[in-house]
Amino acid sequence: MSLLTVAQALGSDPGGSVEVQGWVRTRRDSKAGLSFIAINDGSCFDNLQLVAPSDLENYASEVQHLTTGCSIRASGELVESKGKGQSVEVQVKSIEVIGLVEDPDTYPVAAKRHTFEYLRDVAHLRVRTNTFGAVARVRNCLAQAIHRYMHQNGFYWVHTPIITASDCEGAGEMFRVSTLDLANLPQNDEGQVDFGEDFFGRDAYLTVSGQINVETYCCALSKVYTFGPTFRAENSNTSRHLAEFWMIEPEIAFADLGDAITLSEDMLKYCLDAVLTERADDMGFFDLRIDKGIIDRLRHVVESDFRVLPYTEAVDLLQKSSQKFEFPVEWGLDLQSEHERYLTEEHFKQPVVLVDYPRDIKAFYMRCNDDGKTVAAMDVLVPRIGEIVGGSQREERLDKLDERLDEMGLNKDDYWWYRDLRRYGTVPHAGFGLGFERLVQFCTGMSNIRDVIPFPRTPRSAAF
RNA sequence: UCCCCGAUAGCUCAAUGGUAGAGCGAGCGGCUGUUAACCGCUAGGUUCUAGGUUCGAGUCCUAGUCGGGGAGCCA
Numbered sequence: 001m002s003l004l005t006v007a008q009a010l011g012s013d014p015g016g017s018v019e020v021q022g023w024v025r026t027r028r029d030s031k032a033g034l035s036f037i038a039i040n041d042g043s044c045f046d047n048l049q050l051v052a053p054s055d056l057e058n059y060a061s062e063v064q065h066l067t068t069g070c071s072i073r074a075s076g077e078l079v080e081s082k083g084k085g086q087s088v089e090v091q092v093k094s095i096e097v098i099g100l101v102e103d104p105d106t107y108p109v110a111a112k113r114h115t116f117e118y119l120r121d122v123a124h125l126r127v128r129t130n131t132f133g134a135v136a137r138v139r140n141c142l143a144q145a146i147h148r149y150m151h152q153n154g155f156y157w158v159h160t161p162i163i164t165a166s167d168c169e170g171a172g173e174m175f176r177v178s179t180l181d182l183a184n185l186p187q188n189d190e191g192q193v194d195f196g197e198d199f200f201g202r203d204a205y206l207t208v209s210g211q212i213n214v215e216t217y218c219c220a221l222s223k224v225y226t227f228g229p230t231f232r233a234e235n236s237n238t239s240r241h242l243a244e245f246w247m248i249e250p251e252i253a254f255a256d257l258g259d260a261i262t263l264s265e266d267m268l269k270y271c272l273d274a275v276l277t278e279r280a281d282d283m284g285f286f287d288l289r290i291d292k293g294i295i296d297r298l299r300h301v302v303e304s305d306f307r308v309l310p311y312t313e314a315v316d317l318l319q320k321s322s323q324k325f326e327f328p329v330e331w332g333l334d335l336q337s338e339h340e341r342y343l344t345e346e347h348f349k350q351p352v353v354l355v356d357y358p359r360d361i362k363a364f365y366m367r368c369n370d371d372g373k374t375v376a377a378m379d380v381l382v383p384r385i386g387e388i389v390g391g392s393q394r395e396e397r398l399d400k401l402d403e404r405l406d407e408m409g410l411n412k413d414d415y416w417w418y419r420d421l422r423r424y425g426t427v428p429h430a431g432f433g434l435g436f437e438r439l440v441q442f443c444t445g446m447s448n449i450r451d452v453i454p455f456p457r458t459p460r461s462a463a464f
Numbered sequence: 465u466c467c468c469c470g471a472u473a474g475c476u477c478a479a480u481g482g483u484a485g486a487g488c489g490a491g492c493g494g495c496u497g498u499u500a501a502c503c504g505c506u507a508g509g510u511u512c513u514a515g516g517u518u519c520g521a522g523u524c525c526u527a528g529u530c531g532g533g534g535a536g537c538c539a
Contacts, residue, residue: 028498036498049499067490083497105490105508106474111500112489114475117531172538209539234537235465247539326535337535390539435539448532460530 007043014080014088020048021073021098023128026111027066035063036083037095039072042133045281049081049089050074062097067104068111069128072097116451123455123464131290134282135452138275139440145274146227146248146436149267155223155250160210162229165202166414173233174205175243206231209433210249212365212418215394218251218429219421225250227436235459239448240385242437244457251431257367257376257393260430261353264380264389265306267434268351272298275443283443291445297383298443301351308353311335311374314343321347334361337386344381352381364404365418366392367428378432385442391432398422 003019004012012018022041029035033054038047052063052074066072076092083089101107108122109129119126126132150157163177179199180186186197195203210226217224226249233243250267252259276283276298287295309317318329318339323346327336335354344352356374359366366375380389395401401422405412412419440452450456455464 026499028496028501030496030498031494032497034497038499047499051497081497083499085499103474103490107490108474110474110489112475113500118475120531230539232538236537237465238535238537239533241538245539385539387539433539438539 005043006039006041006046006048009048009078009090010044010046010086010088012078012088014078016078017075018078018090019073019075020050020090022048022071024066024068024070024072026068029064035059035066037063037066037072037074039074040128040133042127042136045130045134045137045285046086049083049086050076050092050095051089052092052095056092056095058095058097063095065100066097067101067107069101069104069107069109070097071099116446116448120450120456121463127454130285131446132451134279134285135440135444135446136454137282138279138286138444139452141275141279142271142436142439142443143227145271145278146267148274149270150225150250153223155225156217156221158210158214158217158221158224158226160207160213160226160228162207163200163204164207164213165200165204166212172208174208175231175233177204177206208232209247211251211431211433214249214251214431215429216417216421218253218431219425219427222253223250224252237459239450240438240441242449242453242456242458245449245453246436248434248436249431250434251429253427253429255393255430256428257355257378257430260391260393260432261306261308261355261378264378264391264432264434265351265353268380268389268439269302271439272302272443276302286444286446294443294445301382304350306351306353306380307348308355309343310356311354311358312356314339314354317347318342332358332360340379340381340386341383344386345383349383351383354379354381359404362392364408364410365394365401367395368400368404376430380432382442384445385438387435388438388442389432389434391430393428393430396422396426396428398426 006020006022009018009020020039022039025038025040025047027035027037035052037050037052039050040047052059056063073096074090074092075094076090078088079091081087081089109125119129127136147157180197186194188194207230209230210228214224214226228246229244230247231244250263252263276295283295312331314335315329315331323342325338327338329339355378356369357377358373359368359375362375362377366377368375376393378391379387382388395404398419401419402412405415437449437452441449444452446452450458
């Protein structure tokens with residue numbers, strides 16, 4: 001007798017004794033003297049059907065009282081199924097009840113349709129549903145695929161800090177990290193809070209990006225990436241933003257913007273292909289129940305080239321299009337969501353890489369192009385999600401970097417170690433940030449980002 | 465943060481300012497190698513919170529909380 005996962009049992013040929021365990025999804029009784037019990041253990045999308053005969057010694061006392069959510073262990077023969085819907089099933093010899101559901105009437109995830117909004121309120125149990133189990137497996141598949149891709153291509157995974165004292169991140173509002181007593185804050189001579197008394201002897205925050213840190217490792221190890229949580233204290237209330245999300249940030253030395261674009265395209269395609277082949281069961285579900293046609297759309301992305309388009313040409317294209325937009329399109333203004341969506345969803349119908357944005361609307365570290373007006377920045381736009389990747393070639397020339405810091409009114413001293421990289425063996429380098437949850441959204445068709453992370457953190461919401 | 469919409473049974477939703485309803489789920493029974501099972505019966509309610517208008521409020525008004533769609537910020 002061997003203990004098998006549901007995935008292993010479903011993949012086995014009939015014959016032989018097996019032991020399986022899992023949570024009951026449904027129970028159907030037959031007065032012919034049988035109960036059909038579908039169990040799931042998370043090892044795959046499908047359930048395993050147990051056929052429990054009425055002559056089991058605990059049939060009336062326990063088996064007939066099994067409800068959705070109960071945990072059980074069963075042993076019996078793996079046999080060819082006499083019914084439709086599954087190839088094999090377990091002809092049960094014994095069932096052991098591990099944990100009952102104490103009140104089936106109020107069990108939060110009963111075997112019926114639930115809205116995702118409701119399930120967010122029972123996030124500790126929602127992963128027992130088809131949808132959230134599938135999301136969890138696809139999410140894992142994507143994370144593994146990213147690490148595998150990076151490893152196979154000679155990238156080192158760098159663990160950049162989560163707590164940062166850098167003032168130079170600037171990618172968004174930051175969460176403060178402090179051990180000071182909020183009810184009794186130390187003050188300095190100017191009457192301001194004295195963070196010299198705080199844990200780190202200064203003010204500190206949760207990171208909004210590992211980029212600045214990972215650039216240092218890039219300028220020694222050549223090909224590196226971060227993959228970890230990041231935090232933004234923006235009051236964003238949308239289906240595409242989280243206060244705590246995961247980001248992949250590759251950084252490559254001796255590289256330009258084109259190298260970063262190539263990498264982002266190659267990596268995204270690798271990830272989509274991994275999901276399509278390794279999680280065909282879950283993707284079949286998303287295609288059928290969540291977002292019809294998503295499998296074909298992902299295949300199309302894998303098979304087609306990303307369309308690279310300079311910002312200036314995009315503005316031209318949008319201005320000449322017959323499409324009516326709510327917001328103006330004008331060189332020098334950032335593109336709005338509606339513009340990005342038009343480009344990727346309607347005009348090109350494929351991922352679009354916008355490059356060479358006006359320097360005035362982009363960050364200080366992006367490399368100035370020779371035209372003096374634009375920087376070597378890139379955004380990868382995909383249908384439905386919008387911006388999934390944002391990146392750039394970094395300014396490796398110290399004089400140009402200083403010029404930009406001055407322009408933006410930033411203090412050079414705060415960037416002393418970042419500037420050192422340009423003083424000691426500087427090198428052209430480029431990188432980007434890939435929003436992991438947006439990638440999961442893109443692959444699953446889940447419309448709200450709160451449903452592709454186990455325990456979402458958003459403004460006014462940090463339950464669980 | 466801004467605009468719009470919503471909150472009623474465990475869940476999804478009905479209910480002219482006048483007795484609180486259905487489907488699903490749950491419990492019990494029937495039927496059936498069942499699989500979105502099917503049929504019958506039963507139980508299940510502080511109508512989001514706090515004020516207000518009214519003889520009377522689930523329904524109208526004000527504020528708040530939470531959720532959804534869109535926008536901004538971005539990944």
